[in-house]
Amino acid sequence: MRTRPLKVALLGCGVVGSEVTRIMTTHADDLAQRIGAPVELAGVAVRRPSKVREGIDPSLVTTDATALVKRGDIDVVVEVIGGIEPARSLITTAFEHGASVVSANKALLAQDGAALHAAAEEHGRDLYYEAAVAGAIPLIRPLRESLAGDKVNRVLGIVNGTTNFILDKMDSTGAGYQEALDEATALGYAEADPTADVEGFDAAAKAAILAGIAFHTRVRLDDVYREGMAEVTAADFRSAKEMGCTIKLLAICERAADGESVTARVHPAMIPLTHPLASVRGAYNAVFVESDAAGQLMFYGPGAGGAPTASAVLGDLVAVCRNRLNGATGPGESSYAALPVSPMGEVVTRYHISLDVADKPGVLAQVATVFAEHGVSIDTVRQQGKDGEASLVVVTHRASDASLTGTVEALRKLDTVRGVASIMRVEGE
Amino acid sequence: MRTRPLKVALLGCGVVGSEVTRIMTTHADDLAQRIGAPVELAGVAVRRPSKVREGIDPSLVTTDATALVKRGDIDVVVEVIGGIEPARSLITTAFEHGASVVSANKALLAQDGAALHAAAEEHGRDLYYEAAVAGAIPLIRPLRESLAGDKVNRVLGIVNGTTNFILDKMDSTGAGYQEALDEATALGYAEADPTADVEGFDAAAKAAILAGIAFHTRVRLDDVYREGMAEVTAADFRSAKEMGCTIKLLAICERAADGESVTARVHPAMIPLTHPLASVRGAYNAVFVESDAAGQLMFYGPGAGGAPTASAVLGDLVAVCRNRLNGATGPGESSYAALPVSPMGEVVTRYHISLDVADKPGVLAQVATVFAEHGVSIDTVRQQGKDGEASLVVVTHRASDASLTGTVEALRKLDTVRGVASIMRVEGE
Ligand SMILES: NC(=O)c1ccc[n+]([C@@H]2O[C@H](COP(=O)([O-])OP(=O)(O)OC[C@H]3O[C@@H](n4cnc5c(N)ncnc54)[C@H](OP(=O)(O)O)[C@@H]3O)[C@@H](O)[C@H]2O)c1
Ligand SMILES: NC(=O)c1ccc[n+]([C@@H]2O[C@H](COP(=O)([O-])OP(=O)(O)OC[C@H]3O[C@@H](n4cnc5c(N)ncnc54)[C@H](OP(=O)(O)O)[C@@H]3O)[C@@H](O)[C@H]2O)c1
Numbered sequence: 080m081r082t083r084p085l086k087v088a089l090l091g092c093g094v095v096g097s098e099v100t101r102i103m104t105t106h107a108d109d110l111a112q113r114i115g116a117p118v119e120l121a122g123v124a125v126r127r128p129s130k131v132r133e134g135i136d137p138s139l140v141t142t143d144a145t146a147l148v149k150r151g152d153i154d155v156v157v158e159v160i161g162g163i164e165p166a167r168s169l170i171t172t173a174f175e176h177g178a179s180v181v182s183a184n185k186a187l188l189a190q191d192g193a194a195l196h197a198a199a200e201e202h203g204r205d206l207y208y209e210a211a212v213a214g215a216i217p218l219i220r221p222l223r224e225s226l227a228g229d230k231v232n233r234v235l236g237i238v239n240g241t242t243n244f245i246l247d248k249m250d251s252t253g254a255g256y257q258e259a260l261d262e263a264t265a266l267g268y269a270e271a272d273p274t275a276d277v278e279g280f281d282a283a284a285k286a287a288i289l290a291g292i293a294f295h296t297r298v299r300l301d302d303v304y305r306e307g308m309a310e311v312t313a314a315d316f317r318s319a320k321e322m323g324c325t326i327k328l329l330a331i332c333e334r335a336a337d338g339e340s341v342t343a344r345v346h347p348a349m350i351p352l353t354h355p356l357a358s359v360r361g362a363y364n365a366v367f368v369e370s371d372a373a374g375q376l377m378f379y380g381p382g383a384g385g386a387p388t389a390s391a392v393l394g395d396l397v398a399v400c401r402n403r404l405n406g407a408t409g410p411g412e413s414s415y416a417a418l419p420v421s422p423m424g425e426v427v428t429r430y431h432i433s434l435d436v437a438d439k440p441g442v443l444a445q446v447a448t449v450f451a452e453h454g455v456s457i458d459t460v461r462q463q464g465k466d467g468e469a470s471l472v473v474v475t476h477r478a479s480d481a482s483l484t485g486t487v488e489a490l491r492k493l494d495t496v497r498g499v500a501s502i503m504r505v506e507g508e
Numbered sequence: 509m510r511t512r513p514l515k516v517a518l519l520g521c522g523v524v525g526s527e528v529t530r531i532m533t534t535h536a537d538d539l540a541q542r543i544g545a546p547v548e549l550a551g552v553a554v555r556r557p558s559k560v561r562e563g564i565d566p567s568l569v570t571t572d573a574t575a576l577v578k579r580g581d582i583d584v585v586v587e588v589i590g591g592i593e594p595a596r597s598l599i600t601t602a603f604e605h606g607a608s609v610v611s612a613n614k615a616l617l618a619q620d621g622a623a624l625h626a627a628a629e630e631h632g633r634d635l636y637y638e639a640a641v642a643g644a645i646p647l648i649r650p651l652r653e654s655l656a657g658d659k660v661n662r663v664l665g666i667v668n669g670t671t672n673f674i675l676d677k678m679d680s681t682g683a684g685y686q687e688a689l690d691e692a693t694a695l696g697y698a699e700a701d702p703t704a705d706v707e708g709f710d711a712a713a714k715a716a717i718l719a720g721i722a723f724h725t726r727v728r729l730d731d732v733y734r735e736g737m738a739e740v741t742a743a744d745f746r747s748a749k750e751m752g753c754t755i756k757l758l759a760i761c762e763r764a765a766d767g768e769s770v771t772a773r774v775h776p777a778m779i780p781l782t783h784p785l786a787s788v789r790g791a792y793n794a795v796f797v798e799s800d801a802a803g804q805l806m807f808y809g810p811g812a813g814g815a816p817t818a819s820a821v822l823g824d825l826v827a828v829c830r831n832r833l834n835g836a837t838g839p840g841e842s843s844y845a846a847l848p849v850s851p852m853g854e855v856v857t858r859y860h861i862s863l864d865v866a867d868k869p870g871v872l873a874q875v876a877t878v879f880a881e882h883g884v885s886i887d888t889v890r891q892q893g894k895d896g897e898a899s900l901v902v903v904t905h906r907a908s909d910a911s912l913t914g915t916v917e918a919l920r921k922l923d924t925v926r927g928v929a930s931i932m933r934v935e936g937e
Contacts (some may be wrong), residue, residue, distance in 0.1 A: 102657060102801055112724070112844040113656050145620070209654060215647070215802035217654035225638060225646035227542050228531060228822020296543070354809070372531055372819035373644035373809065379784070380805035390801035393657020408835035415541040 082303035084119035085400050089155045090144050090169055091160035092125050092132055094182055097211070098389035099396075100135055108413040110393070119240055122147040124160075136266040144317050148173040155316055155399050157392060164450040174202040179403060183210035189284035193290065196412035205408050207395035212285045213364040215387030216380040217394075217424070222292045222368065222380040224408055229370040234332040235507065236366030237359050238285040239381040241276035241330040242308050244268045244362045246347070251327050253315050255469060268362050278307035279345040282330045288420060290332035290343040293368070295416035298332075298343050304423035306346035315347075315501055318433060318472065321461075322505075324349040325357050329506060333426070340421045349431055357507075367507075401409065414453070424481030429508070431474050433500040434490065438469035442495045448457040449493065453486040454478065468497075474505065509544035514829050517582045518552045518878055519573050519598055520589035524612055524639070525552070527818035528586060529564055540785045541828040542762035545591075553589075558654050565796070577602040584828050587611040588823060603631040608832060610709050610824040612639035612672070612817055618729040621720065625841035634837050637826035641668050641714045642793040644816030645809040646823075648830075649844040651721045651797065651814055652839055656801040660722040663761040664936065665795030666788050669811040670705035671737050671757040673697045673791045675776075682744050697791050698771040699858065707736035708774040711759045718763035719772040722797070724845035727761075727772050733852035735775035744930055747862060748899065749889075751934075755780040758935060762855070769850045778860055779936035784934075807848065853910030858887070858937070860903050863919065867898035871924045875900060882915040897926075903934065 089104070092462050102119060102266055103110065111117040123135060124144035132140065141147055142446050146155055156173040158180060160166045162203060170180050178302050180199065182188065188195070188211050199206040209219045211220055213236070222231065237243050248259035260277065263269035275281045283303040289297040308328045319326050332343045342408040350357050353378055364382025371377050381387040404410050436442045443462060455478040462469050477484070483502075490496050516532070518525055532539065532549060540546040552564060553573035561569065570576055577585055577598050585602040587609060589595045595616050599609050609628065611617065616623070617640050628635040638648045643666070649658065666672050670692060677688035689706070692698035704710045712732040719727040737757050748755050756779055763771045779786050784806055788794040792809025798804050810816040831838050865871045872891060879886050884907040893897050904912070912931075919925050 098801065106657070109659070109724075109845075110657060113839075113842060121855060215648035216805060220649060220654050221646035224827055225823040226819065227826035228535070228537065228539060228824075229819040230538070279867060295538075355787075358784075370819065372527070372815040372822070374813075374816055376807075376809035378805075378807060381803045384803075386801040387803055390655065390658040390799065393801070394654040395657075397656035398653055399837065402836075405834070406835040407831075407834040410542075410830065416538075454781065457689050 081116035081404065084117040085114070085457040086119050086121040086152055087396065088121050088156045089123045090122050090156060090158045092484065093159070094385040095388045096159040097132065097394065099159065099392050100386040102393055110397065113397050115378060116395070118399070118400060142388055144169050144226055145172060146373050148178065149176050151176050153178045153395060154403055156180045157185060157396065163187055163190065165508060170195055171198050174198045176202050177202070177204070179399045180276055181392055181399055182206070182208045183392055184208070184273060185211040185281065185284040185288060189287040191288060192288065193297050193412065193414070196478050200392070200461035203408060204398045205402055206411070207399055207409065210388045210397050211288065213287050213366060214364065214380070214382040214384060215390045216364055216378050218289070218366055218378055219292060222289070222379065224287050225374065225409035226368070226370055226373065229372045231368060231370045232365060233369040234289050235292050235356070236330050237274055237356055237364050238330045238366065239242055239282045240362030240364055241269045242282070242358060243364070246311070246326055246328060247307065247360050249311070249313060250316055253313055253316070256309060256311060272450045277309055278380070279328065281306045282345040284327060284333055286343045286345050289330065289382070290341060293332055294334060294341045295413045296341060296418040297414045297419070297422055298341070302343060302420040304344035304345035305347070308347045311347050315503060316432065319349045320350060322431065322474065324351050324505070326503070327356060331478070331506065333422065335425070336423055339417045342421050342423070344423060344426060344427050348504040348506040354507040402419050424479060424484070425481045427477050429475055429477055429505040430483050431472070431503045431505050432487070434471045434473070435497040435500055436469050437472050437495045437497065438464040439495070442469070443471065445493055445495055446473070446490065449489045450475070450486055453482045453489065455482050455486050472498065510833065511546035511568065513546040514543070514583040514832060515548050515550035515581055516825065517550055517576050517585045518859055519585060519587045521552050521554050521564070522588070523724050523814040523822065524744065524817045527814040528588065528821050529821055530727055531818055533563055539826065542826050545829070547656060547825070547829060552612060555779055557933060570773045573598050577607065578605050578795040580605050580820045584610045584825060586825065587613060588821065590615070592616055592619060599624055599626050603633050606631070606633070607721055608634035608728040608828045610828055611635070611637045612821055613637070614640040614710065614713040616719060617725045618716040619719065622726050622841065622843070629840050632778060632832065632837060634828045634831055635840070636828055636838065637658055638824050639820035641717050642795060643809070643811040643813060644819045645793055645795065645807050645811065647718070647807055649723060650807065650854045651718070651928070655797070655802065658801045660762045660797060660799045662798040663718050663722050664785070665759050666756055666785055666793050667759045667795065667811060668711045669791030669793055670698045670702065671711070672788060672793070674706070674791050675737065675755055675757060676742070678742060682742055682745070684737060685740060706728050706738055708734045708796065711774040715759035715761055715772045715774050718759065719770060719845070722760055722761055723763060723770045723847055724842045725770060725847040725849070726843045727849055731772060731849040733773035733775070735777045740776050741930070744932060747860065748778045750854065751903065752776060753780050753934070755932070756785060760935065764850065769848045771852070771855050773852060773855060775933060777933040779933040783936040791857055853908060853913070855909045856906050856936040858904055858906055859912050860901070860934050861916070862927055863900045863902070864926040865900050866924045866926065867896050868924070871898070872900065872921055874924055875902070875919065878918045879915055880903070882909050882918065884915050897929050899929070923934045
């Protein structure tokens, strides 16, 4: 074993960073054995230098992150600040000064992954980010390495713990969205400003990263269709139950049937209770991967939290350090397939539509005609009426999102349709 | 991209090997892109050279596997023959002649993993074997790489599809063991000689491999306690149901509470229906991994079959080829922790024991005294009697296997105990 230590600079020492330093200290001997050389914490960049940080030598703490990554003797920079800037500039500077980088920053990777990978490659360094998607769950490495000899057709998963906690609450207690969100906030599962989670921005960033790796194609955050979960109601859950389903916020990355294009999207969807994702409770994450040869694989575990995320960061740190000692780099960006990313209109799936209609004869016939005219074939219809008001619940066969949108527009124009109470996609069948 | 191809020698072209060649052919362009150089099938060693093998150039086929691995121009040898010899000698010879090796051979790795790893290291080559455990499910790589910065405490899994199929049948239909086995054989899930599966040898080999990697400790096949599933009865399933449990054949690798020793075992066990492993159906495999920082992770998928296993082989092939182009090797054996492997007697778990007893007053007191004398604390007792015969069902708190064995020996000596109908461990709580 080499005795000269590898030097690690930590950028950020919050929820994740503090756990990274804790494990680096308590597991120092194991890390050294697994890497083949000791690792030394060479500096810790933070915003508030005077904050007491347990177990960290105060002389290592600095507010000058740029100077730290420019030192030139740093082997690996661990970026756990989050956000776009200064994280992006710091990572680029780190590569320029000879360091490899481990990051947990999904927002940055989803937005600027291609440029960062290019910088890493230009300088012959590694960029690893297992922790950016689904916390502790090994997902990037299995997709990038274990399935490197296979053809992935679909990635379908629950990749945001906050929204899963909220939906699980609504499902199990019958609570409405706001009530469940308040509970999630009180218990620390949701942040004070929950926008990134509930509006699906966080999941969309992860979908972009997963789709890029799964399909060997650059998928930018803007390519991901995104619908949040704030519109999901207790009534939707009752409809889902009647169909033997529950509702989850899913990230779905798919290769088109002809294999020539891909799509990536995040939205709430009904899935059958028999689907393994249906039983993913609380803040847990789980991701289904379907490939030609391997078939269906599922990966399940804690999608966030300081220690689980640090576990993923440290796995990457060990790999990057080993590569460094080997004078090699791990697999970089793989975007050779360069498949077009199709817009949401081309996504094909099933739909559950609730309509408020006039309770008089001929309404069903009118509605059915609209569906038929738009090429959307109906699987089941359920009609419920009372006091001149009625509701129609239509579940379709597979149809394109564009056809469904056309159908709904036409339905809204019918005199007999008072309103479209809800539209929800049905997945996982 | 390098244009000169990497040369691959395939040893064995049966269920797995034929799928490896099929994917190598159909995905040749993708593999070249992902590796950075084309891969060429340089030779295929089989037993029966005259057998027609679809898609394989007959001029590549040979019965002289030794000559093939000695050619000197082979970059990677893929061993999918199975069994100990000639596979072991061929792998060693391959290293001696400069090739890296990908294998799916759990029996060989469990028995001689240490020697094979040493040979790989001596010659600066890779030995990869993701396919040896749980087919397509990425498990070796996540344990060895993703969790390299974490401390694994427990691996608990269903790693044999044949036995899971049989137990699932017994559970869902109430069938006896023989009836379920016959169905598994008729459907091709069990081999003509099912010994390796039903007696737990296959699962024990996988447990040895998993424990070795998880605990950075050499665990030999002989270190694994093994109990088959042929004794599991329909009555056991009824008892399990009464407890809200089902029965699975589990491979369990554990670090002792003090962290200073490990155990590895394979046996049928009751697990609560609420445990995610309880809902693993048919021939699927699933493995739970518990670690300090990551918490509980689960990996699920097809544990066998030609295409899924080939997917894992090809993932390794890509990794080994990349290493080769980098002039590097991946992580080798990690056995630095060298923890002692404790015997079964030191395993601590819970037990479900059914006793046939005389239906007279005082029996329960006698039985309870025996448990107490051996330090095994009782959680629940259920007593059922009719016509002078009675049964006692005891579920214990956690106790060592040695204490339980002592308890059962003493119980057998009681006049009032007519027989011990069944003893089953209770896991996953
Ligand atoms: N938390 C999770 O469960 C989780 C899960 C997966 C991925 N991630 C990702 O991990 C990253 C970090 O998340 P976190 O939860 O640990 O965040 P956090 O608790 O807010 O910590 C951020 C850290 O960065 C420091 N910092 C902020 N701006 C800085 C600047 N300009 N220069 C230097 N340091 C600066 C902060 O310093 P002070 O300590 O002085 O404020 C703090 O130590 C994010 O990319 C996040 O998306 C987090
Ligand atoms: N099948 C699965 O689902 C699965 C799953 C995981 C792991 N594995 C592992 O994968 C390996 C292969 O399994 P398999 O199911 O593919 O076995 P298989 O169908 O029996 O194929 C064995 C192959 O090896 C060839 N062979 C046998 N003895 C040989 C010798 N002395 N020299 C050269 N070739 C020889 C056979 O040649 P002929 O074709 O001429 O008979 C055949 O092509 C085993 O280690 C197994 O444990 C299998």
